[in-house]
Amino acid sequence: MAEQQTPLQKMAYAILNLDRRIIFTLVFLCVTAPLIWPIGMDFTPTKEVIDAFDDIEALESGSVVLISADYGPSSMPETHPMYLALLHQCFRRGLRPVILTLVPSGPGLANRGLLDVLESENPDGSLMYPGLTEGVDYAFLGYKPGGTAVMLGLGQSFITTFPNDYDGDATSKMPLFREVSRLGDCKYIFDIASVGYPEFWVPYAAERENVPLSVCCTAVSAAQYYPYYQAGQFKGLVGGMKGSAEYEQLVGMEEILGKIPPATNGMDAQSVVHILIVLAIIVANFFFFVSRRWEASEGGRA
């Protein structure tokens, strides 16, 4: 039977049985090439992202925004740029972020991100946000196990739920928490999550305390959160690296950083890899159906 195959049939069967290492190599090239030689594709922010951005922009200066950084290094390229952009937006607008995390791998990244933003410099070398004091203008509470119990606890009191911040300083001595004692005193909640916490923030915090909530999640989770967004339970929805790139564009991260921001930088690579996968699906299906037809006609002849 192998001798009877035409060159087209040989090619079809070769493609259908393609060594996966070739696919891996193609993916590798599609990711690295655009990162080395950026294409710089333009994109327009979507309504879901604009809604989240506008809500934060509309807050009065001095308002406290609770940021729950519920992500670890595995989803860092999708969520961390959003966290940085949000912090820049908060400090630029004079908002006071209170940051915590409900995942054990979260504090290291969230703390590093906060320090990076606090250490940001203007082109002339001066600090971008001078005079900010921990416990007055912002707070980083770190990690606490318990998930929904922590959310409920925050509804009662920041100080009892987090007696100390990430550095071990007593929250009871911080002016910020004397003024804003519980979650209900915050003006906004922003959950940046790679895990399933956003849907718990709705009943256990946002609706219970009547505080608006927006969510940034991984692209794979975004589809499941559209019902919450449409129902108004999420005021904004920032999905995946594309959503983060859109938020970066709205905040003006390129001007702030003086270079292409991380999520925007990843857009070219993501575009090329998505094209590769779509092409792979089309090619594989084409040869799959052609081969099935050949096999059927050969079976008929036999």
Added chain:
Amino acid sequence: MNFIRRQLPVVIAFCFGVALWAQYYIPSRASNEALETFTGSWAIILAGCALILGILSAIHHHWTKIRLKRAGFGYSIVTLTCFAIVVLVGWFPIQWPGFAAVTIADGSFFDWIFLNVFVPLDATMFSLLAFFIASAAFRAFRARSFEATALLIAGCIVMLGRVPLGELIAIPGTNLSMTSIAGWLLNNPNTAAYRGILLGVILSQVAISLRILFGIERTYMGGGD
């Protein structure tokens, strides 16, 4: 003994379940204080204990594997060694040579381990997914039936629509681009289907909660009935 193993957990689950359910509908100060006591201390302590239990269970699993020299016990040695190092540098306030800060503060040895070991390893594990998804899509994503074809077409549209390139792929003479079609798919068929799933999940959660409260569902105790 039988009472402690079989009836007491059901009584505790019933009392706490009913109390927390009732609390939600009673907006009084005493009710809120009760919730504060529960969430501010009990629930968080319980969650902390669960974390400790998880750690002890993992240690026991790997230690047993090493002791019995089961296949792959070398990985368990690496796991326990790394665990011990991270606990040592993260828990005890030691000034490690070459590091400015102690314990877990910025610039500490723990911080260095997190940023230079854990972050790249965790990111690498997750990024491998892209390679396997591409390979799986090529091998397994076949339009064998109407449902599979619909899923395949929707998947391709959303994949192209959720990247900047999608804005450039437009239907001539219309305002429709891959991005707008992907947005429609996510906002309409996807949301409708997921809303149905959500309602089903939540109704079954209510049913399961009632079964647990009334002691019908006892699998959480680890036994058959």
